[in-house]
Amino acid sequence: PVRGHSNVQGDRTMGIWEKPKEWLLESLDKEFGIESPRHHGYDAVEAMEAFERNEVDVFVSMGGNFSLACSDTETLEAGMQRIGLTVHISTKPNRSHVVHGRTSLILPTLGRTDKDDKHSKGAQFLSVEDSMSVVHSTQGRLQPVSDHLLAEPVIVARMAEATFGPDHPVDWKAMAEDYDVVRDHISRVLPGFEDFNTRVRTKNGFVLPNPPRDTRSFKTDIGRGRFTVSPLEYLSPPKGHLVLQTIRSHDQYNTTFYGLDDRYRGISGGRRVILVHPEDLAELGFQDRDLVDVVSTFRGQDRQADKFRLVAYPTAKGCAAAYFPEANALVHKENVARESNTPGFKAMFVRFEPHTGQAALAVEQASLEAATVV
Structure with missing residues (x-):
């Protein structure tokens, strides 16, 4: 089953969620001899609200570009600057690095294509899960730009050891030196990853269990699959407004742009x-x-993003589209889906106002042209 692009899918398979299930916590406790916290964490929108309430002392970002990827950009960035310490573990610079807490650290790390061979156990490899639930190995071949760059597992393990001390029951050093140790732990914690280290070394990796496919069974209280029905909601924007959705261009991967062109459109x-x-x-x-x-309105509150160019395009009448993340500033933090709490990137009411700096822009352009002629 396709559940989104593969790194998100693999994250969830590994139990990365702000509301982990009790069975996973119990499995972690048994494997490591610890007592995992039972209180839930924050999703992205809840984190933004916690920033505003001064409830977050430390923010650690494992990759990503949180300031640009989230909704309500101005509100989020104001909240980020309230935090005592922000830490970014990153492969390249991004906007989030310059919108930070009172103290900020940027920890450069190896990318997936870099060699990871500065270990006592020799060169290491990682594993990934693709969108077809196939787990396979991946190993970088490029020489890192610096011998001082550390891999993400090493950075995390060192941070954990510094936080919990040398007498902590988790074998942080062993995991940092040999990723097989990490995979052995995973094999005992997560169903479907038995004999992980052997199977991941096969040519094509291995396929994770899928009960409906494998045994025609469903893990529900009735033993059958359940269909859910969501009522259609017809949006009625105020007069003079359109329904705006955010989209991505061909030359874009999340918040990374590889060019300013969009061959799709x-x-x-x-x-x-x-x-x-x-x-x-x-x-x-x-x-x-x-x-x-562009001005969006949500529950009587406006958000504004300036200096957009209107382009006539055969989209559905009454609808408009703009690129993510440039239009994220228009998504009010409370504009979220009812159950998932996902920001309303696909539905916001907007109106257009002539750019207030247009006259000044024309004067500036005329001056430049005059200077060029001279």
Whole structure:
């Protein structure tokens, strides 16, 4: 089953969730001789709200670009700066590194394509799960830019040892030196990973269990699969507003852009654009290529993102689209899905206002042209 792109899928398989199940916590306790915390953590939106309430002392980001990936950018960034210590374990610089707490650390780390061979046990490899639930090994081949770069498992293990002390029952040093030790622990904690180290070394890896596929069984109280039905919700934006969704370009992977073009939609040379149906443009009193400020409204509160270019595009009438994460500032923190608490990146009411700096921009452009002629 496809549950999203593969690193998210593999994370959840490993139990990475702010609300871990009791069976997983009990399994961890038994394996390591510890007592795992039972209180739940925060999801992304809950974390943002906790920042505002000054309830977070330390924020550690394992990769990612939290400031840009989350909703309500201005609110989030103000909250990030309330934190005592922010730590980013990263392979390259990003926006989140410059929106930080009172003290901030950036810990460079090896990327997946880098060699990881500075261990007493020799070169190490990692394992990944693809979108078809196949687990296989991956090993970097490139020479790291510095001999001082550490791999993520090593950084995490050293942080843990420094936090809990040398007498902690978890074998942090052993796991940092030999990733087989990590996989052995996983094999005893998580169902489906028995004999992990042997199976992951086979040519094509191994496929995780899937009861409906393997045995035509379902782990429900009735032993059968259950279908859920969600009622359709028809959105009715206020007069003069459109329903905006965020999208991604061809040259984009999450918050990383590899170029400013989007071959999917014929956009080139820029990302700060709003795709709007031509009839909507006319009805709203705008033209193709107008420069506008975009204002979203949610429960009587506005959010604004300036200087977007309107582009006539055959999207559905009444709807518009803008790129993630440029449009994230328009998503109010309380605009979330009812059950998942996921930000409403796909549905917000927006209106357009002529860009307030347009006249100044025209004067500036004329001055530049005059200077060029001279």
